[in-house]
Amino acid sequence: MPDFTLTPTSPLKGFDKQFGDIRLREVTDQAILSLATPLGGETALKAAVGSAWGLEMPAPGRSSRADDGKVHLLGLGADQIFILKPHDHLQPDAPVREALNGAGYATDQSDVWAMLEITGPGLRRALERICPLDLHPDAFPVGAVARTMMEHMGAIILRSGEDAFILLAASSSAGSFLHAVETSLNWTAP
């Protein structure tokens, strides 16, 4: 039998570009998992998440992050969170299932999404062209997360720092999404 090798490619092929002071890059080293709370299993899952990563279950719209920054929990719904953590396992859901020991339902979402990080001062002026949400720090502080639509595409936006956001968009339409973000940056560049 001949040896075949499968070489992975990311949806945006590692895009990384500077637009003035703003940097837009694809994040390729993160695993994304969804975690659903079993009906009536809130307490057990809270305990399991606490003992697995020392983190609180985030309320919808909020996120919690481990001190070492490695595990990031995003509250996306009443019974759903997303987990961002380093992609260090061929089946990222396996170790999570193991760690939670049946207290939650994990599904690998790593390849469902393309992940972009946008950093730099004044980036809100670019995002306000496509993001309908209020990203003012009073309304959307560091750690806030939301599902929304940008240019007809479903997206998840997380404020990861004062001047930093993580954007998740469907991997199949990642090219169109990147084009939308790039266009906004180009059109609002000074």
Add this chain to the structure above:
Amino acid sequence: MTQSNRIDGGLIDRDRALSFRFNGKTMTGHPGDTLASALLANGQRLVGRSFKYHRPRGIFSCGSEEPNALVQLRTGAAQEPNTRATVVELYDQLSATSQNHRGPLAFDFMGVNDLLSPFLSAGFYYKTFMWPKAFWEKIYEPVIRNSAGLGKLSMKGDVDRYDHGFLHCDVLVIGAGPAGLSAALAAGRSGARVILADEDFRMGGRLLAETLEVDGMPGVDWAAEALAELSSMDNVRLMTRTTVYGAFDHGVYGALERMTDHLPTSGNKPRQVLWRVYSKRAVLCAGATERSIAFGNNDRPGVMLAGAVRAYANRYGVAPGKRVTVMTNNDDGWRTATDLLAKGVKVAALIDTRTGITRTLDGVRVETGSGLIDTKGHNGISWATLQSGIKIETDCLAVAGGWSPNVHLTCHQRGRPTWSEDIAAFVPGSDLPPGMRVAGSANGTMTMGACLTEGRDVANETIRDLGFTASRKAAAKAEDEASDITAFWHMGGSKARAWVDLQNDVTTKDIKQSHTEGFRSVEHLKRYTTLGMATDQGKTANVLGLAILAEASGKTIPETGTTIFRPPYTPVPLGAFAGRSRGQDFKPFRLTPSHDWAKSNGATFIETGMWLRAQWFARPGEKGWRDSVDREVTMTRNSVGICDVTTLGKIDIQGRDAAAFLNKIYCNGFAKLALGKVRYGLMLREDGLAYDDGTTARMSENHFVMTTTTANAVTVFRNMEFARQCLWPDMDVHLISTTDGWAQFAVAGPNARKLLQNVVDEGHDISNEAFPFMACGEITICGGIPARLFRISFSGELAYEIAVPARYGNALMGVLMEAGKEFDATPYGTEALGVMRIEKGHAAGNELNGQTTAAMLGMGRMVSKAKDSIGSKLSERPGLNEEGDLRLVGLRPVDRSVLLNAGAHFITKGDTPSMETDQGWMTSVAYSPSLGHSVGLGFVKSGTDRMGEVIRAYDPLRGKDTDVEIVSAHFIDPEGERLRA
């Protein structure tokens, strides 16, 4: 041309000259000018021709209300018709031309219409073009269309770019005049997030046009100080050149920001941005619009609004005339005279229609209790005639008919303004859009001091609503200038036409005639005469028109009422509404994981929804799509083919009640699906009709993976989420889409297993015994890469679908081809996929079209009676279960060389084709390379009982009538031996 009418002062930068062209003539102006002020400075009074009568027209106002001075701006594809010269910011090398004339502007051949005016009054078209009937389409309409309209489109694609955007604030202040600045200062000082938007390129509103003092300094200076303070606040966003054009539900306002219209080029940036502003509260400080008085020939170039004449002198350093006459019915008109005198401009006369006025002006003839009845002058006013017959030589007539508050946005949610006798104008009613307050002259507060105070007070009230603490700082102080008015609408005493609506050439006579002819409602008046229509929406004309209608009908103005204002406040280009959604960017594209591989291997792509899918892979020598598709089918059926089927929806289902949930979603049983097995499932709609089909695999006790059709992937997920949350919230079941997460390939054909055995890691037995038809499992391939394998078949061949994390998808396509080399594997596209499913008799979108039942599809017995599932009860409705119902069958042409057409209707031999004799229709057809002739699927009444019958496939649309034989839908391998091999 020199700037013959330029005078001292004004907010223009005289150190810089801007060169521009009007009708090819080069002129100069300065930064700070509008096109209108620059034209006036150059002594250009005549700027266009009127809509109907082609009368010479000049600049009438100094703002967005302008009815007359519409020009074509720019040239080539960027040419924009009907641009108001009064709001066009002058830039270097600007080029404008006048509109609506044949021949030169000063001698318009269409001016003959003016001589025909007795025939062209209100209702002319309705009365004249009635007969002969046949003339309408061929003669009348083309002629009318040719002469209608003002400017001309370039008939080329718009070369500019447009964008959209979203803004959020606590308080949106609309308008940056005295009240708006005062409101923004108060709101800003409280710490609230404020957006201050103004349509002008310089904020200040009337502060820039008046000589009144604020806080002991010229109003202009106070405005500059206020703006400096506002710009220093992080919580305030100042938006100049931004028109708030509509008030929508939930505090949402539409705003158009003109980003580069004032620049010679846009530098590849959007020309305009259409903003959606989410506000918690809004303060409308839109000011007021001056209106005219109707009298004979009051439309000549040089006849202008008095406040505009004053603004040109004070703000732009331009005297619109050298001998100005003022006609007024209020105190405000007097200020035009005094301001002009202060600037050294000669005022020929001041005529006040009010009686009992004792005020005088040095060196100016003052007439009171009187008015003008006529004007004269070729292409511009040169004489005006008083009621008494006395003629006054004048080149500019400043008319002050009173100010109408700009209540437009208060009416966008059906609010009705109320009449205020004090200022003889409509003011905002009590039913404002939720969250909106009004301040300043938009609210009928007509003096500077009161506007400043009201702006602050209303803003403070607004921010207290939102829980902010209002700043104690007092409003700026200004005196309240005299503003008395006695309503006066039009002068009789002359046979000359008196204009009401300059843009639509509506005169007092038209309004009276319309009333006489029975168009008495104000809304009917508008439609019959066109009063208040077109680009200016009657901003200077509406109230005057209502007053004249009221007079004609013997009613009061409030009894007469007003037409409703709708968005947009001023015109918004369609390009701005479209934003980026043009051409390639009209919608997003979804690409399959193997897109790159397909692209470099000869794929032709087709859009299926948002997906781009490979339709076929052409090889050298193939002359058309059929060559490629036939080959792909043949190679697959003879050996093995590979197709990217990632677009099928994938839903990950987990939970203790997942199996029970699926049992309710699908009409067939799922509760007992064994681990490691896949089952075909059919979903019904609530009304019992077939909805979607697919397969679901049981990966573990509480974990299922569902596939849906590509087309319904989103709606199926949404409906299941609804069922989970709303129908059965007591079930433990959780859904998440993984469509994009897994690259999935169909590997089909007699050599499919052998091909896969080349990539599957040791230890995973995929032999027929270990992994039979409808098995599924998690495996690894290519040295440890996780994969899911499903033994399912859409083609009818021995087939698998193999899924890997999407990141490996492009590579896997190449690897499968490499591993299939020894079998001469072929990639195949959606066409071959379609041919094979038709050959096999599998239903797809054409058959699951929302009108068909499980029984029609031959799957009636799948609808389980042993359980309740969505749609199962209603599928038993008598209407869906009648004798002679349609059934899915196969059809083949009696003459095998004929190609079938989908859409043909079936007629029993011997019947005359009609709705009554219709026996069903052909849903899908394909040329079957396996059989060597065309095959079709279709619904035929009692079709399954009519095997072997020859009927007609009747297709009058394409002129075809083909004899076809009813056969089994399963053209290939009806016993299913291949897929179980």
